[in-house]
Amino acid sequence: MIKKRIMAPGPTEVPPEVLAAGGQPILHHRTPEFRAIFAEVCEEIKYVFQTSQPVLTLAAGGTGGMEAIVVNLSAPGEKVLVISGGVFGERWAKIAEALERKVVRISVEYGKAVKPEDVQKALTDNPDAVLLCGTLSETSTGAQHPIKEIAALTKSTNTLFAVDAISGLVACVFKMDEWSVDAVVSGTQKGLMMPPGLALIALSERALATVKSKKTSKFYWSFESALSKLTEEKLPDTPWTPNVSLVRQLQVSLQLIHAEGIENIWKRHELLAHATREAMKALRLTLFSDAPSVSVTSVHSPTGIDSGDIVKKMRAEWGISIVGGQGSMLGKVFRIGHLGYCDRTDVLMTVAALECVLSQLGVPITMGEGVKAAQKVFLS
């Protein structure tokens, strides 16, 4: 028997209670029963964004949510700044370009976090930019960007700040209202410990004002449609059929998150990330990022080893799904996710299995050194 385990930066494992909710019978979405659940979800989800603003629920993947933000907060021909330091930062740029926005990139070396002064320069050079798009946790490189510092810069400009917090939310410290972030998108298959399929979008007061005033071509992605259904009646509703099962699962995952407490969850992620990094260093491996995210640890593959071989052996022999590199990092890095439904034993077992795999691949490591380093973090 080889149990299947996920230590990838999403989709992550899902707690049994949340899985069970996914197997519940369908409620018709126009019934008071379902709308009461949806009302609870719409209210409680604010906690994970640390906002008092409305949070929209779209039946779409996270990329769809990113597209929706671009569609609602900018118009074709308008200038959009993009912090591009990995596949997901670059995704903002690709979406905006595909939709005929004028994209100005703030290019960041892969693995690095963007420097706030580079963002400041871009904002100063481009006062006509209507939107700045960034990434909380850049899953492809394992870097975490200084969202708080960037939001402090955009706050006093006319440029709205949109953050892809798809893999970062619930894991990384994130305070939308306190930091003055204008638009945040997340998905369900990461920190929220659920299957993929919902895009969750929170909007600041000034983002809401832009949604109202900016007339762009849209239908399915229309925030105005979604907002009107969210607020017009006694119980919130959606313009199109919501993903009933995922909403039920979200209700349960939010209950779990409330029970643990967001500050405790942030601390747990910090701890798991710290232990993982220490284990990698103890195995004389090099982290890919010098601003490592608490969601994912990206590691240079040892010299002469295709990281894909590590990933394959981890899955085939140990049942553990970690992931390799994307884009230009293909074959060169492997990435261990430690977010969502993930605890200390998951990290210990992953490090131990990784030691076996590296050893079998002929990498000169001392067995047990990685595990010891992680144990030390957990016991300190």
Next chain:
Amino acid sequence: MIKKRIMAPGPTEVPPEVLAAGGQPILHHRTPEFRAIFAEVCEEIKYVFQTSQPVLTLAAGGTGGMEAIVVNLSAPGEKVLVISGGVFGERWAKIAEALERKVVRISVEYGKAVKPEDVQKALTDNPDAVLLCGTLSETSTGAQHPIKEIAALTKSTNTLFAVDAISGLVACVFKMDEWSVDAVVSGTQKGLMMPPGLALIALSERALATVKSKKTSKFYWSFESALSKLTEEKLPDTPWTPNVSLVRQLQVSLQLIHAEGIENIWKRHELLAHATREAMKALRLTLFSDAPSVSVTSVHSPTGIDSGDIVKKMRAEWGISIVGGQGSMLGKVFRIGHLGYCDRTDVLMTVAALECVLSQLGVPITMGEGVKAAQKVFLS
């Protein structure tokens, strides 16, 4: 105890086997295990569309799938013909208008099916139309449109024919390849007996050629991206994270559909629809549509009765979710869905409960007459 039952035209009830699949642990979407499931789904789904063409799986609601068709098969400023005979026909028009296509409506009186000669006239008058959008089963009115006859008309023109088969697929007889339909969109929460959340899109050869040649602004909805991932490697993949749980559920629902056989499923729907209609007539109620769909029966509310009251009592006192009227039909019709995971006993119980509700509301009916009519259909 009042069991909750759905007799709405979607979301429909979900078989226990399919619910259970929704509660299965997450598989990472880049693993051979998941991709083997996805490969099976991509192949087997063709059966329900009756096509040998590729079927795309988008993480979105059905409306998102409709938007994707408009986005990929027409460009802003181009002419799109829309058969508008209800809320969902009109939705095509609203999407196309929102996305700056030039919409020409083929207006159909609510409750009627479009006349092929009216479509022929529109095609002749608008040879520059790149797309004709129609609806297989117009859920809002309960009418079923003659898709086969319309496809025979568009086949010899340069106008592609797109069909919203969201609530019609699997229920109504539908043969994409044999009839020469160019683009078909369906959802999962209807005939496929699943929770909502996936848009399934099948494309004819000439639709695929248009996808390649038409350069329009798109990203998340790009059929080219989805097609390249579907076909480029040994096992099919998706450009964005797929809805893993729904794909697993689709695997199971397709197995059930194959086991029953699509012709048998079509016959079952015909039978359930026939029995429901006969029951309504026996209760001296009037059907809203003279071309009634096999997915849903739409019924005029008895004089002086708000159909919303019938819907509320059915749910509150009998646990059965039927639905009222949409748009201009609000309060005036009630609709009984009999599609997907639905059998003869569901119809019998619904008719019996409806008799009780109508009686309590003071409608002069003879108790048992509706049930008797349905029984007669089932025993003949």
